[in-house]
Amino acid sequence: MRLENVDARRIPPQAQEDLRRRVVSAVERGMSQVEAAEVFDVSTRSVSRWWNAFRRKGSKALASGKPGQRPGVQKALSKARQKALCRTILQQTPAQAGGEGLLWTRAEVAALIMRRYRIRLSLPTIGKYLRSWGLSPQRPVRRAYEQNPAAIRAWLTETYPAILAKAKAEGGIVLWLDESGISSTAELGTTWTITGQTPVLPKTGQRFRVNLMAAINNQGRLHFTVYQGSLTVARYLAFLDRLATDYAGSRVHLIADQHPTHKAKTVTSWLAENDQRIVQHFLPGYAPELNPVELLNGDTKREVANKAAPRNRLAMAAAIRAHLHRLQKQPTRVISFFHKPEVTYAAA
Structure with missing residues (x-):
């Protein structure tokens, strides 16, 4: 029975x-x-x-374990062990803690617990512990080994505040500038579909790339140009002249990275001649996360990759322009690029 x-x-x-x-x-x-x-x-x-x-x-x-436990699962972690594990996750990468890779996953946390305490926990249980410690899965910001922490601190506490104060005293404008490129092979995001059935979306098999240069401010203004080929001195000077003209009567303080074109002799000479119209300031080296235009670039890549299927360079350029034109009409969305922790210093 x-x-x-x-x-x-x-x-x-x-x-x-x-x-x-x-x-x-x-x-x-x-x-x-x-x-x-x-x-x-x-x-x-x-x-x-x-x-x-x-x-x-x-x-x-x-074989049976102790009462109340599934086979292979040990007792819960003590509070002291939980604190030690959380501290390790926040201060070290998995590789530094004796595991593999740079990112903490539930599997890597489980492996750490097994190495350290000989306790085997399921992935759902690991997830519950992580959430109870105030942790959540997040996309990390890349940070170059070559980055100079002292230069970053000086930029945040001295250099940028001085630029801002001077711009306000002059009645000028502060803009951030950056260049980026979007490839036909840009990765797609995720889509909902039947479990176990990978969706197939039509995209060109050709390889091509279209570039853009954009400047934004924390009031939601956006200026851009879309182009093919490399960034030349002539193309960069034309964009600088456009910015200076758009803000005629107000001195533009332009913040850019240390791309060789930005520091070319011809550019330096042009800037010296147009000093009352526009002045260029450089971010610390290897610190793209300090530039809010990086977030605009990422947003554009995702939009074009997920909402368009350009077959050639002309179609790609048109898709990029269409997205950026839409953003020009959405200043609050442009302002939102200044809300990420790494760039909130630029929001004021």
Whole structure:
């Protein structure tokens, strides 16, 4: 006679072990996992878990642990161990903590716990611990090894505040500038579809790239140009002249990275001649995260990759221009690029 609605977790440990062994034995003799679940009145998930454990580790995988625990799962982490683990995750990469890679995943945290405390926890349990520590999965900001922390501090506490104060005293304007390129091979985002069926979207197999140069301010103004080929001195000077003309009567303080074109002799000479119209300031080296235009560039790449399927350079350029024209009409969205922690210093 078959038992009804049996919760295996509520029966004694020895009876649990006996149940697991009888289920596995039935599957071993040729019964399907679905049939075994029906006959022994347990979930198919439990049958699958027991059978896989048996195949990996043999009969010992079916042995009972302490009451209230699944086989292979140890007691919960103490508060002291939780604090130590959280500190490790915040201060080190997995590789630095004896694991692999740069990013903490639930699997890497589980591996850390096993290495350090010989405790095996499931991924859902790891997720619960991480959330209880105030952690959540986030996309990290890239930071170059060559970055100079002292230069970053000086920029945030001295250089930029001085630029801002001078611009305000003059009645000028502060703009941030950056260049970027969008490739036909740009990665797509995610889409909802049937589990286990990878969707296929039509995209060109040709390889091409279209570039853009943009300048924004924290009041939502956006200026841009879209071009093909490399950034030349002539192209850069034409864009600078446009900016100076657009803000005629107000001196433009332009903040840019240290791209060679920005520092070319011809550019330096032109700026000296137009000093009352526009002046250029350089961000610290290897610190793109300090430039809010980086966020605009990322937004543009995602929009073009996910909402357009350009077949050639002309179509790609048109898609980029269309997106940036829309942004020009949405100043609040441009302002939002100044809200990420790394660039909030530029929001004032």
